[in-house]
Amino acid sequence: MGHREDLLEGAKRCLLEKGWRATARDIVAASGTNLASIGYHYGSKDTLMREALFSAMGDWGDEMQRITESAISSTASPAERFETAWSVLSDLFDKHRTLWAANFEAVQRSDSDPQLRSAFVAAEREAQAGLVALFHGVPDAEVSQEDTARYGPLYHLLVSGMVAQKTLNPDSQVSGENLIEAMRLITDRRKP
Numbered sequence: 001m002g003h004r005e006d007l008l009e010g011a012k013r014c015l016l017e018k019g020w021r022a023t024a025r026d027i028v029a030a031s032g033t034n035l036a037s038i039g040y041h042y043g044s045k046d047t048l049m050r051e052a053l054f055s056a057m058g059d060w061g062d063e064m065q066r067i068t069e070s071a072i073s074s075t076a077s078p079a080e081r082f083e084t085a086w087s088v089l090s091d092l093f094d095k096h097r098t099l100w101a102a103n104f105e106a107v108q109r110s111d112s113d114p115q116l117r118s119a120f121v122a123a124e125r126e127a128q129a130g131l132v133a134l135f136h137g138v139p140d141a142e143v144s145q146e147d148t149a150r151y152g153p154l155y156h157l158l159v160s161g162m163v164a165q166k167t168l169n170p171d172s173q174v175s176g177e178n179l180i181e182a183m184r185l186i187t188d189r190r191k192p
Helices: 002-020 024-032 035-041 045-073 079-096 097-109 114-136 145-168 176-188
Strands: none
Touching: 002 024, 002 035, 002 045, 002 097, 024 035, 024 045, 035 045, 035 114, 035 145, 045 079, 045 097, 045 145, 079 097, 079 145, 079 176, 097 145, 114 145
């Protein structure tokens, strides 16, 4: 790897260990590079940290996709697929707790960092399409804009809510089966 890649990997490690309070010196120590490399390759520590966060989130998404695909039968119903994928998401949250803590920290910082906010907004559509692919069992490239618009916001809200809930109460667990049942009750509810 070159300095650029070393810096990114070092920044990802620092992000997971120290969050946004990681210093440029921490990143340099973790990457085996030098301070001037940050400015040369990324322009600033903040830019590098943004890239590190979204790169780490992409790694998490790739891992989630691999595990889910190996855990779900090709004959699974949509409900069975949702339940299994939801369980994988919950387990991976527990495994990558520090990544989600860094993500929440970044969301809080986005109020005072317009570039970070723009990066979140730009990544939102991609995240929604990835969740549609995951829950529907189709390759990312086959997710239509229509399906992303139809299902993506709901899946994104559910996952964001689960992350917030598990951040506040790590022992909390809402199963995919319970979510499906609640959605059925809501949609089947009739006015008196």
